[in-house]
Amino acid sequence: MRxxxxxxxxxxxLAELRAAIRSGAFNDHTAGLAxxxxxxxxxxxxxxxxxxxxxxxxxxxxxxxxxxxxxTGDPSLPTLGPDIDIRHDLPRYRLYRDGKFSxxxxxxxxxxxxxxxxxxxxxxxxxxxxxxxxxxxxRHVEQNRTVPMYRTTLPLEGGGVFGGTMVVSMRxxxxxxxxxxxEICARYPLAHGAPVHVGDPAAIGIAALxxxxxxxxxxxxxxxxxxxxxxxxxxxxxLLSAGIPLVITHAPGHMLISDIxxxxxxxxxxx
Amino acid sequence: MRxxxxxxxxxxxLAELRAAIRSGAFNDHTAGLAxxxxxxxxxxxxxxxxxxxxxxxxxxxxxxxxxxxxxTGDPSLPTLGPDIDIRHDLPRYRLYRDGKFSxxxxxxxxxxxxxxxxxxxxxxxxxxxxxxxxxxxxRHVEQNRTVPMYRTTLPLEGGGVFGGTMVVSMRxxxxxxxxxxxEICARYPLAHGAPVHVGDPAAIGIAALxxxxxxxxxxxxxxxxxxxxxxxxxxxxxLLSAGIPLVITHAPGHMLISDIxxxxxxxxxxx
Numbered sequence: 001m002r003x004x005x006x007x008x009x010x011x012x013x014l015a016e017l018r019a020a021i022r023s024g025a026f027n028d029h030t031a032g033l034a035x036x037x038x039x040x041x042x043x044x045x046x047x048x049x050x051x052x053x054x055x056x057x058x059x060x061x062x063x064x065x066x067x068x069x070x071x072t073g074d075p076s077l078p079t080l081g082p083d084i085d086i087r088h089d090l091p092r093y094r095l096y097r098d099g100k101f102s103x104x105x106x107x108x109x110x111x112x113x114x115x116x117x118x119x120x121x122x123x124x125x126x127x128x129x130x131x132x133x134x135x136x137x138x139r140h141v142e143q144n145r146t147v148p149m150y151r152t153t154l155p156l157e158g159g160g161v162f163g164g165t166m167v168v169s170m171r172x173x174x175x176x177x178x179x180x181x182x183e184i185c186a187r188y189p190l191a192h193g194a195p196v197h198v199g200d201p202a203a204i205g206i207a208a209l210x211x212x213x214x215x216x217x218x219x220x221x222x223x224x225x226x227x228x229x230x231x232x233x234x235x236x237x238x239l240l241s242a243g244i245p246l247v248i249t250h251a252p253g254h255m256l257i258s259d260i261x262x263x264x265x266x267x268x269x270x271x
Numbered sequence: 272m273r274x275x276x277x278x279x280x281x282x283x284x285l286a287e288l289r290a291a292i293r294s295g296a297f298n299d300h301t302a303g304l305a306x307x308x309x310x311x312x313x314x315x316x317x318x319x320x321x322x323x324x325x326x327x328x329x330x331x332x333x334x335x336x337x338x339x340x341x342x343t344g345d346p347s348l349p350t351l352g353p354d355i356d357i358r359h360d361l362p363r364y365r366l367y368r369d370g371k372f373s374x375x376x377x378x379x380x381x382x383x384x385x386x387x388x389x390x391x392x393x394x395x396x397x398x399x400x401x402x403x404x405x406x407x408x409x410r411h412v413e414q415n416r417t418v419p420m421y422r423t424t425l426p427l428e429g430g431g432v433f434g435g436t437m438v439v440s441m442r443x444x445x446x447x448x449x450x451x452x453x454e455i456c457a458r459y460p461l462a463h464g465a466p467v468h469v470g471d472p473a474a475i476g477i478a479a480l481x482x483x484x485x486x487x488x489x490x491x492x493x494x495x496x497x498x499x500x501x502x503x504x505x506x507x508x509x510l511l512s513a514g515i516p517l518v519i520t521h522a523p524g525h526m527l528i529s530d531i532x533x534x535x536x537x538x539x540x541x542x
Contacts (some may be wrong), residue, residue, distance in 0.1 A: 051322045060339055062537065069325075069326050069330070071326070072322075115368055157349075160342065189460075193536075268332075268428060
């Protein structure tokens with residue numbers, strides 16, 4: 001189900017939206033939903049790998065900004081909201097076994113185990129909303145496409161069994177909008193922060209902007225420059241490359257909608 | 272040995288200072304040394320407790336801002352500097368066994384184990400330097416005392432076996448300096464960020480400002496208000512309360528001096 005603008009408007013509260021997701025009534029993208037609430041990339045993994053994964057994320061805060069972490073075996077995330085149950089509260093999940101895609105599901109109650117735990121990372125929706133609010137258009141939104149994402153040669157800091165290179169997302173901007181976009185994004189260190197590169201894609205190992213590794217290519221106009229941000233897919237890519245036995249993530253674009261305000265100084269829910 | 276202003280000036284480089292600490296030639300406070308370099312609170316603990324401790328710190332980023340984390344069994348901290356060896360590079364350490372003070376030493380090579388790992392947290396020296404640079408005096412520096420620290424009733428978010436209440440440090444400021452001090456400190460989220468409370472100590476459970484739980488009382492002038500910051504001692508207090516078998520910390524004021532610039536956007540060392 002894709003909520004139309006009308007049906008989005010009819011969802012009167014975060015509680016109603018979460019109930020719709022939890023029941024399975026809503027299982028589509030979360031872009032634009034619950035405006036102002038922090039949305040999160042999610043990785044659920046065996047606790048035996050979690051210390052290494054937290055090390056990896058802490059050393060690579062631009063692609064992997066940790067905004068929440070669950071207890072082992074506990075599907076709640078009390079610092080992100082009072083009643084979150086990660087087994088049900090994403091619209092759509094992907095399961096990867098031994099580094100290979102296994103299933104896409106709308107609920108993981110059947111896959112949750114007592115040794116699993118959740119790590120929540122910030123998400124680009126936060127800075128995209130801030131940029132659009134400042135009058136800086138997002139081409140992939142205008143073209144109703146998924147933002148294009150690319151593997152790069154930008155090295156990551158290793159952490160235990162995890163490492164590799166950074167995945168970036170690209171948004172074309174007019175040259176005059178670049179400085180303001182950087183300033184705005186820098187205010188959101190928990191949502192990938194300022195861009196990591198502006199201009200020449202080859203300099204960061206991207207061969208062709210019209211052939212993204214994930215998402216869809218978008219039009220770049222003559223007066224525009226490609227701007228690259230550290231991307232949350234980095235963490236998924238790294239988890240898969242490590243080939244660990246089971247990882248559950250959100251399906252692309254199907255994020256956790258938390259109770260945290262995007263502009264909160266700290267991602268800690270308070271009653 | 273206490274370096275005088277003269278002998279500090281004679282230490283020409285961070286490398287020389289680190290060598291002096293590593294050899295044991297220097298084993299005093301690090302306040303004011305290597306100006307502009309990020310200094311860190313240090314906790315070294317068995318990896319079996321580290322996932323819980325990282326959870327706890329991630330959920331309490333004001334008192335416990337993680338700036339670096341080591342691999343299990345590895346005394347280096349490559350993201351904080353190219354040649355750090357945590358077994359030698361603090362001027363002075365404290366060992367706590369089963370939650371009780373055991374030893375104070377200047378080197379921990381004899382106590383390091385293959386199952387130990389290091390967590391580095393930001394430190395108040397960073398914002399104190401920024402405040403003093405802006406012309407806001409620090410009373411405990413003027414009076415040559417250790418900043419006063421207090422237990423409070425401010426609750427912490429729990430993480431695994433760790434929890435409790437926040438420890439704060441107090442600096443008296445003139446009312447007109449408070450807003451600017453808040454703005455300046457907010458720029459340093461990895462060094463405890465903006466204060467957590469201004470004014471009435473009783474509101475956060477402090478009975479008497481002249482009887483700090485750690486450090487020394489300082490004079491508060493009639494035109495000043497007490498300002499309270501989340502304090503790195505919070506993490507030590509929490510580690511001791513949990514009674515884990517062995518924790519090694521820096522001795523108060525005897526911090527790790529990293530290679531990271533205090534004003535760096537990310538605490539990740541680059542050649």
